[in-house]
Amino acid sequence: MNLLRSKNLRRGTLLAVLLTLTGAGIRLAVRRSAEMMPDAVPVSAQHSEAPVIVLDAGHGGIDGGCSTADGVPEKGINLSILLGLRDLLRMSGYEVQVTRDTDRSIHDKGIEGIANQKSSDMDNRLAILNAPEHAVCISVHQNQFTDPQYSGAQMFFSDTNAQSESLAQIMQSQFQAMLQPTNSREIKRCGKELFLCYYCKHPMVMAECGFLSNPEEAALLVTEEYQQKVAFTIYAALQQWLAANPSVQ
Numbered sequence: 047m048n049l050l051r052s053k054n055l056r057r058g059t060l061l062a063v064l065l066t067l068t069g070a071g072i073r074l075a076v077r078r079s080a081e082m083m084p085d086a087v088p089v090s091a092q093h094s095e096a097p098v099i100v101l102d103a104g105h106g107g108i109d110g111g112c113s114t115a116d117g118v119p120e121k122g123i124n125l126s127i128l129l130g131l132r133d134l135l136r137m138s139g140y141e142v143q144v145t146r147d148t149d150r151s152i153h154d155k156g157i158e159g160i161a162n163q164k165s166s167d168m169d170n171r172l173a174i175l176n177a178p179e180h181a182v183c184i185s186v187h188q189n190q191f192t193d194p195q196y197s198g199a200q201m202f203f204s205d206t207n208a209q210s211e212s213l214a215q216i217m218q219s220q221f222q223a224m225l226q227p228t229n230s231r232e233i234k235r236c237g238k239e240l241f242l243c244y245y246c247k248h249p250m251v252m253a254e255c256g257f258l259s260n261p262e263e264a265a266l267l268v269t270e271e272y273q274q275k276v277a278f279t280i281y282a283a284l285q286q287w288l289a290a291n292p293s294v295q
């Protein structure tokens with residue numbers, strides 16, 4: 047019921063109802079709610095300056111990323127969240143591009159060796175993020191730490207685009223409001239170590255959606271239902287940010 051108290055949600059009651067539904071139900075309900083809320087959904091086709099939304103699912107192929115205690119890798123969770131988010135955005139009229147929509151690395155053909163493939167993969171992801179003239183970029187990841195007690199989403203951003211911090215803040219607040227009421231994490235500024243965040247020229251956030259090293263959070267993150275709730279949380283945050291930032295730098 048924390049949803050009902052959120053000032054961030056203009057239609058908190060409706061969203062609270064939506065979040066009680068299953069993933070498929072959420073998609074249907076979002077489409078219906080979009081019809082009821084013509085002011086809330088910018089349609090990119092009607093607005094030449096509307097940004098492309100570029101989504102990146104972290105890892106893929108031989109690179110599984112981090113994993114749960116019983117071996118479920120991050121890469122598939124990231125992809126499921128990305129595909130749900132992509133569908134929600136496309137239903138709302140946005141142009142959406144993704145770095146991958148299957149379980150694979152996107153390195154150039156003919157590259158030998160895992161390190162070289164990873165380097166090529168990251169270069170190609172960055173090229174996809176930076177290709178549009180106007181874009182907003184989200185990279186989806188899961189976190190891991192040696193101490194299993196830590197949990198909760200955390201957003202990372204770089205100062206290399208001045209609009210990224212506010213995007214990260216809205217997204218962090220939306221996770222707290224809609225999914226994780228006890229999450230007191232703060233957004234974190236990154237450097238070159240987060241390659242995509244740092245070198246992306248558009249507003250960009252890397253969303254660490256939760257900790258696979260925390261047993262309770264991992265048990266949620268491996269379910270399709272929770273993955274769709276995460277997708278909807280990011281979708282709601284993007285909508286809110288875009289309403290406040292009609293032109294992106």
Ligand SMILES: [Zn+2]
Binds near residue numbers: 105111188
């Ligand atoms: Zn990752």
